[in-house]
Amino acid sequence: MRDRIIDLKQWIEENLFSAMPMSIAVIDRDFNLVLANPAFEEKFGDWQGRKCFSVYKDRDALCPHCKGGEAFKDGLPRVNEEEGFDRHGLLTRYIKHTIPFREKDGSIPFLLEISTDITETERIRQEHQLLFDQVPCNILILDRDLRIVRGNRRFSETFGELDGRYCFEAFKRIDQECVDCPARQTLSDGRVHQAHSVVLDKAGKQVHLQVTTAPLGLEKDFQHVMEMAVDVTHTLKLEESLQAALAMSHAMIATSLDAHMVVDGAGRVKIFNPAARNLFNVPPGHPMTGEELSSMLPEDFMSMVARATAPVSLSDTFISTTDDEKIPVRLVGMRLIGGTRDMGMAFTAQDLRPYKKLEAEKLTAERLAAVGQTVAGLAHGVKNLIMALEGGLYMLNSGLKAGKADRMAQGMDMLTRNTERISVFIKEFLSFSKGRSIRVKPVDPVGIALELVDLYKARAGELDIELTHEKTGEVLPADLDAEAMHECLTNLMANAIDACRMSDKKDPCHVTMNTYEKDGALVFEVSDDGCGMDYEIKKKVFTNFFTTKGSGGTGLGLLTTKKIIQEHGGRIEMESELGEGTIFRIILPRDRLPKPEGRS
Amino acid sequence: MSGTKTILVVEDEQDVQTYLAALFEDNGYRTIRAGDGVKALELARTEKPDLITLDMAMPEQSGVRTFRQYKADPELSRIPVVIITGVGEDMQTFFAKLKGFSKPEGFMAKPVDPGKLLKMVEALLAA
Numbered sequence: 109m110r111d112r113i114i115d116l117k118q119w120i121e122e123n124l125f126s127a128m129p130m131s132i133a134v135i136d137r138d139f140n141l142v143l144a145n146p147a148f149e150e151k152f153g154d155w156q157g158r159k160c161f162s163v164y165k166d167r168d169a170l171c172p173h174c175k176g177g178e179a180f181k182d183g184l185p186r187v188n189e190e191e192g193f194d195r196h197g198l199l200t201r202y203i204k205h206t207i208p209f210r211e212k213d214g215s216i217p218f219l220l221e222i223s224t225d226i227t228e229t230e231r232i233r234q235e236h237q238l239l240f241d242q243v244p245c246n247i248l249i250l251d252r253d254l255r256i257v258r259g260n261r262r263f264s265e266t267f268g269e270l271d272g273r274y275c276f277e278a279f280k281r282i283d284q285e286c287v288d289c290p291a292r293q294t295l296s297d298g299r300v301h302q303a304h305s306v307v308l309d310k311a312g313k314q315v316h317l318q319v320t321t322a323p324l325g326l327e328k329d330f331q332h333v334m335e336m337a338v339d340v341t342h343t344l345k346l347e348e349s350l351q352a353a354l355a356m357s358h359a360m361i362a363t364s365l366d367a368h369m370v371v372d373g374a375g376r377v378k379i380f381n382p383a384a385r386n387l388f389n390v391p392p393g394h395p396m397t398g399e400e401l402s403s404m405l406p407e408d409f410m411s412m413v414a415r416a417t418a419p420v421s422l423s424d425t426f427i428s429t430t431d432d433e434k435i436p437v438r439l440v441g442m443r444l445i446g447g448t449r450d451m452g453m454a455f456t457a458q459d460l461r462p463y464k465k466l467e468a469e470k471l472t473a474e475r476l477a478a479v480g481q482t483v484a485g486l487a488h489g490v491k492n493l494i495m496a497l498e499g500g501l502y503m504l505n506s507g508l509k510a511g512k513a514d515r516m517a518q519g520m521d522m523l524t525r526n527t528e529r530i531s532v533f534i535k536e537f538l539s540f541s542k543g544r545s546i547r548v549k550p551v552d553p554v555g556i557a558l559e560l561v562d563l564y565k566a567r568a569g570e571l572d573i574e575l576t577h578e579k580t581g582e583v584l585p586a587d588l589d590a591e592a593m594h595e596c597l598t599n600l601m602a603n604a605i606d607a608c609r610m611s612d613k614k615d616p617c618h619v620t621m622n623t624y625e626k627d628g629a630l631v632f633e634v635s636d637d638g639c640g641m642d643y644e645i646k647k648k649v650f651t652n653f654f655t656t657k658g659s660g661g662t663g664l665g666l667l668t669t670k671k672i673i674q675e676h677g678g679r680i681e682m683e684s685e686l687g688e689g690t691i692f693r694i695i696l697p698r699d700r701l702p703k704p705e706g707r708s
Numbered sequence: 709m710s711g712t713k714t715i716l717v718v719e720d721e722q723d724v725q726t727y728l729a730a731l732f733e734d735n736g737y738r739t740i741r742a743g744d745g746v747k748a749l750e751l752a753r754t755e756k757p758d759l760i761t762l763d764m765a766m767p768e769q770s771g772v773r774t775f776r777q778y779k780a781d782p783e784l785s786r787i788p789v790v791i792i793t794g795v796g797e798d799m800q801t802f803f804a805k806l807k808g809f810s811k812p813e814g815f816m817a818k819p820v821d822p823g824k825l826l827k828m829v830e831a832l833l834a835a
Contacts, residue, residue, distance in 0.1 A: 491794035492721050495819040499727025502822070506734060515730075522723045 131202075131223040134209070135160045137180055139170065142218065151225065153195030160221075164192040176219055179206045183216055189226070201227045246317070246337040249324060250275055250291050257332060266339075268310040275335075279307040291333045294321040298330065305337070316341045367437075367459070370444070371398050371410075372452040379454075387437075387459055389429040404428050405455070406439070413441035413453050424699055427457060436460040489533060496526040546589035546675045548702050553630055554583050556590055557623045560597045564605065564619075572616045573608045580624035587701045588676065593632075596669040597621070600634040600692045607638030607690055629678075629697040637689035669694075677701055713833050714738045716757035718748040718774065719792070724818075728761060728792075731822055732829070745774035752784050758833055762812075764793035779810045788832040790814035790825075 125132060131148035133141055133155065141155040141163060149155060152163050160176065161167040170177070175188055185207045194200045202223040209218040240247060241261040248259035248270075256270045256278060264270075270278040276285055285292060290301035305317045317337040324332040361368045367384035371377055375398035380390070388404055390396060402410040406425050413420045419442035426434045438458040444451040503519030506512075561577040568575035601619070608617035622633040673680050677700030684690040715737050719725040722743070729739040740755050742748035752760065760778065764771035771793070778784045791812045814828045 489794075491818040492724065495727065495794075496721060496723035498819055499723050499730075502727055503730055506730065518726070522726065526723060 128222075131225075133160070133163075133221050133223075134218050135176060135221065136218055137216075139176065148223075151194055151200070151223075152192075164190070166193045166197070175204070175206055176221075179208050179219055180216055183208050183210060183214075190223075199227075200225065201230045244338075246335075246339070248275070248335050248337075250333045250335060252295055252331060254285060254289070254291060266309050266315070267307075279305075281308060290319055290321040291335055294323055294333050298323050298328065304340075314341070315339055316344050365459075367455075367457040369396075369401060369455040369457075370452060371401065371455075373450045375399075375452075377401055378452070384457070387429070387435065387457060388427065389431055389433070401455075404430075405441075409439065409441060410453070413443060413455075416441075416443065418442075424460070436464055493526055493530055493533070496522060496529075500526060546592050546672065546702065548587040548589050548676075549704050550585045551588050551590045552583075552585050553588065553593075553632070554579050554623050556588070556593055556597065557621050557632060560594065560601055561621050563598075564601050568605060568619060571605065571609060573605060574616055574618045576618070576620050578620060578622040580622060583623050583625055583630065586630050586696065586698065587704050588696075589672070592672045593676075596672050596694060597632060597634065599669045600632075600694075603692070604634050604636035604638065604690065607636050607640070610639040611637075612639070612687075613637075626695075628699065629695050630701075631696070632694040633691060635689065635691040640686045640688045640690055641684040675702070712736070712738050713758040714740060714755060715829065716740050716742065716748065716752055716755065716760045718742045718745070718760060718771070719763045720744060721763070724763075731826070735826055737829075745771065745777075748774055749777055752778065752787070753781075756783075757787060759788050759790065759829060761790045761792050761816075761829075764791060775812065785810065788813035788835075790816060790828060790832070792816045792818060792820060792825075794818035 125145050128145055129147055131151050132145040133148050134143035136142050139160045141158055141160055144152075144155045155163050161169065161171050161174075165171060175186055179186060185205065187203060187205050190202055190204050192200055192202070202225050205222040205224075207220040207222070208216045209220055210216050243260065244262070246259065246263040246266060248263050249257040251257055254275050256273055256275055258271055259267070267278065275291070276282050276289075280286065286305075288303060290303040293299075293301045300320060300322045302321075303319050305319050307315050307317060309315050316339070318340045319335060319337045321333050321335050323330040324334040361379060361381045364381060364383055367387040368379060368381045369377065369384050370379035377396040377398055380396045380401075384390070385392060398410075404427055406422065406427070409420070409422070419440055421441075422439045425437060425439050427437050427439065428434055437460055439455065440457075441453055441455045443453050500519050500522030503515055503522060505519070507515030507517075507519055557579075558577055561575060565575055601621070604619045608619060611617055617636060617638050619634070619636045619638075622631075622635070624631050624633070670680055673694055673696070676696050678694060678696035681693040681695060682690065683693075715732050717725055717728045717732070717739055719728060719741070720743050725741055725743065729741055732739050740751055740757060742751050748760075748762070751757075762771050762775060771791070775789060775791070778787065778789060789812045791814065794817070813832055816825055816828065
């Protein structure tokens, strides 16, 4: 056994130098490398006949603070951290133990240098430091008394330099530990704990933290707690405003008078508000399915919305209720896109029944008012006629008594003329007041206008008036009562021609019929450059029996025109300048045009 | 016949104008006629009639405006005016409510009773 130990000692003496995993080298007083082990050669490369500063540091001269030189002087061993370059020229970090070799006479001819490579260790340490400082949360280390040992950069940026202070005092400005302190819990059970904490930053502003504490150190005998705190102030604020927004939209949807429906990406009905239940007549508690909703909306509306990129709006359509009643609504549908995610569709339906009712009532009221005006006006017209007839009788009678033939003839003329007037008057009045309900069907508006221009062409030509037709842009077919519209345009055309005849101009006058579309409305425009109207006349053109043509007109033409246009849901406009001419414009908004019979 | 009084008949309905003129002439008055308000004012200024009958609903210029012009003209304002209109009672009420203007001296609704009209004219001319 002893022999074996002696053998072992001998083996160590012979081999330890070359078996050591650390780099070992010996330098002389001139800093020449005189001996080195294989590990040294492996790390720093060729060394024989070279100076230490050249091998370790790739330098041409002695290092500024040469530790070797100091050791040769004071003969003391030393340890220091060094940076140099390995045989590949890569930066390397190592801890160097310098041990002087002392002769019996006390001189120091050599130094033994043992270098331990710490390049990798240092790299890992740096990585940890980087992580510690740059991680997007506050990290601090507490001791067992809850004093702050140190914090990461983010921590000191937010809370200031607080090393050595009690955490509760530093964060909450209080003088004792918090109840349920997670760090205290970790200290007592060695486990990870979490808590929500409201603290004050260095400016005294409230910060909400989500805190995690973990033991730091060897398993049972740990002395420190690492506290990681994520700032959730912003998240909480967002959450709060999101909740407020949600509560508001819920309240608005629940109390809205319009029906609101939302279908999710999988076709499930997510929102169906009370107004929707009311409109579609869905009993409370009855669960709505996407298919059921789709079947109550206009055909294909849902798939139309699903394909559209913008909201789809139907300003005048119908939905069906659960008991198959058709209800007029304004319907809007749009896709809900959250980022790139399809979140389904939202629908809004506005019940148009109250508006439709008001509209119908208004139309009836307007008609009744027109009839009332007519009756009042009738009395006036009739009185003039009666007086003219009485005049005729007076002339006839007085002529007869006095035996004056010319007076008798004059009386007969008056009687004949006014009897004729009565018949014309009554005919026109009847056509106005009988209230023939208009019957519409799809017709080409340009066709009506052209027909009229053809009809008046010859008469206009005789009067030296240029009559033309213009069509601006595309004009689509419309649901009109062609006969009634013909009558309207006839009235306007006749007026325009009369205005030209009454004009003092020497040059030929022009009458133009123009048909075009504007802002969703079909427009017929009759313009002339005839005599025009002054203010007094403009005020009265649409009143009953007003005429500037003496016995040449009944005054009913424009009134009839107005009535027909009203029944088409449209309106009539007039611009006139005395001596310049007049424009009459019939404006028929397409969405107000009556529907042909057979279509509701 | 220096005592013959002149009546200006303002009326746009030709036949009614003829009737009124014949009625007045048959009863010893001289008549001049106008078919509209503008012509009526002109005639009133040149002929200085003793009485005017005025229709209300006329082209060019309404009877109301014509009436105001008569009454605003110091030389014409003393001439009595008889309004003859088919508009009815409303017109009489309208004139009654007018402030700052003289009321028409007479008012007759169409169709007029010739006897009453002649009596009214006679009374107004005698005053």
